[in-house]
Amino acid sequence: MKITLNNIEKVFQELLFQEDTDQDKKITKEDKGPKRFVLIDEKTKVEKVITGTYHLSNLLQELALLREQKVNELDLSHVEEAPVERISRKIREDYWDELTRTIDKKGLAQILEDEKTANEVPTLYVSAKDEVGVSYFKDLEKDFKNFKVAVLPKDYSVDYVDTLNTKPGILALALEQKVYSLQGVPFVVPGGRFNEMYGWDSYFIGVGLLIDGQMEKAMAIAENFKYQIIHYGKILNANRSYYLTRTQPPLYSSLLVSVMKDRKVSREWLKKHLETVILEYNTVWMVQGNRLTPTGLNRYKADGVGMPFEVEPGHFDDILAPYATKYNLPIREFEKQYLSRSIVDDELDLYFVHDRSMRESGHDTTNRLINTCANLNSVDINSFLYKYEKDISYLIKNYFEDSFQAEGTTYTSQDWGNKATFRKNKINELCWNEAAGMYFDYDFVNKKQFTFEAATTFFPLWAGLCDENQAKKLVEIALPQFIQSGGITGSTKASIAGVPEDVPQRQWDYPFGWAPHQMLLWEGLINYGYLDKAQEMIYRWLWLITKNAVEYNGTIPEKFNLETSSHKVFAEYGNVGIEFDYISKEGFGWVNASYQYGLQILNDDFKTQLNSLTLPEDLFKV
Incomplete structure (x- = not known):
């Protein structure tokens, strides 16, 4: 049903005046208005009464859109839409597009206005290896009044990267030839204040894009991964100059496996990417003394000296x-x-x-x-690399007749299977703790397990490297220690019990919950046949997202406080995705993805319960 409102601005302001009592440009459960607003159809003069925080906040959002579009017909079905359907629809139809960026003539203006661009003259750095990119962006200098292109040497040193800290900038990403011009290969940013492509965020975002039928954008993520490896030597923490010494968790192969489920993707496309995955594996992860350690397992090991540039004064x-x-x-x-x-x-x-x-x-x-x-030798990095080895083995066997050449070496599926078997045995030897029923990071310097209880203990479930006994212990012994109403926390409460009170609260520890931890857990539970437990854990997280969106004007944040089941996070960097006026237009990348992924698996009965915001405590034992 649609109604006509001749004076949208008047209705909009009346709604705000009546219901937004704290004047934060949102209608939330904390506002003290009557929670009842009357609309009058200008054509029929029929009244329509909107009641309750959720529907009034929907009305505010829809009116905000009508103001922008300069139209006066309100679709009441969007105001009265069930929460689950509304959140999912907004992600599918709006949020992915709002989060999409390109680095090209069309997209540069938005990126150069970024609040983190500290230079007096915003600078774009382009690799000298990318001759087409250098030429294209140099030509653009004359089209922008306050813009500079700087060329990175083909082989730059860590010391050279340090010199860029006084003149930081964005790093170029891939270009593609379209019919009339070169255009930037699109990428999807996490949300909020971000205008750069983040490494592991992008994989989870890719999962959401694939579910929502946006194959081209998911493939574009892989293209930009490939570009970064070729031109910057690694998949970057993010494409800014001060991240050139730092990579991120490796999930490139997982994205390729997901993309290749679409049978229309060519073998030639996969070939180029598989070559680059293997290049990254060999040159980023398997260099002894850098990220490869004497145990045969890996570590995270960024280059550079001193304080990381991006952290604001006072953080340390x-x-x-x-x-x-x-x-x-x-x-x-x-x-x-x-x-x-x-x-x-x-x-x-x-x-x-x-x-x-x-x-x-x-x-x-x-x-x-x-x-x-x-x-x-952390559980997370070695689980990711085990998955790399298994994925590469799978792709060679299923798409290249068990023989694949990269960097002058011919590989078979068995070659990569052997690498995976070695890593699996080493992880279980050094990281598995039978008594605790958990995986712990292994301190290879002091030759002992580091028994901090973190959600990364479930990554081996996702990677498929546990045996049935280990999976059972993880589910029955470890998992209950992490569960809160809204999902799993980044660590157990016990793990941070000894942390001094004057130390800052860390955002990846208890009591905070993050989308990637949930998504990897769900897939791991499904891998080992714990389907009912997977349904429970999906419900918990989607309930939390839905509850906060219903109560807080559609807010979808970066992370949650699971102790309070709230987006109100006061640790370290606060929260992203909560600052907006009238309408949330983008959500947050991997939380959006987790919602779409979870809904794809969740059964219909639980979806009905989600719409009524039935508490997890009423459905499951905590």
């Missing part, structure tokens, strides 16, 4: 304070001199080796990895 005050005292300097002055390398302190430098490596892991930050990351 608890770490820097003793050193400021040591050098008899005010903390801001010490920070300034340490950043400029006027002061060099080996002990502090070592701390930041671990910190940079932790940021490479994607888990920035967690007490699991602080001041220890580069010493750990």
